[in-house]
Every structure is written in C-alpha cells, then in structure tokens.
Amino acid sequence: MTINQFDTSLPSIRQVQKWIREKVKVEFKLITDDLITGRVFWQDHNCICILNDNNENITLWRQAIAYMKPLIDE
Numbered sequence: 715m716t717i718n719q720f721d722t723s724l725p726s727i728r729q730v731q732k733w734i735r736e737k738v739k740v741e742f743k744l745i746t747d748d749l750i751t752g753r754v755f756w757q758d759h760n761c762i763c764i765l766n767d768n769n770e771n772i773t774l775w776r777q778a779i780a781y782m783k784p785l786i787d788e
Contacts, residue, residue: 720759730757730782739785740764744778751785 721727733740733754742750742764752766762779764772 727757730754730762733784740782741785742774742782743780744774745780746778750774 722731732738734756737753739751739753742762744750750764750766750772752764752772755763755765755771757763760776762774762776764774766772
C-alpha cells in the first residue's frame, strides 16, 4: 500500500505554510477569473482553505488557482 505524504520540501508548499504561520492576507485569482482574498487557514494535497474577512471558510481546489500572492496591509 502506497502512502501519499504531503511533500513539504516543495517551495510552493513551504510558501503557503509560511503564510499560514504568519497569518498573511493573500489574494487568489482563480481560472474562472474570480478573485478571493483572505488568510490561509490550512492546506492539503488537493485544497487550500481561506478564511475571508467575514470569517467564512472557503475551500479552493488547487487546480482552480491561476495565481496567489500576499497582500501588503495598509
């Protein structure tokens, strides 16, 4: 039986983990052209969960993300 482990050696995984630790506000542009902003709550192999400004959890499938970037608090 193969165990599918979360590969924390990947730079993208480490970057998202850093955003989680530091509670950085992040902008996600989806391939549908939707824009979602919030703090990353958790990530797994398939999804990233965002906590938006209304304290709502939004789960994004990784394959739906066109790009993600940290936002600078003003």
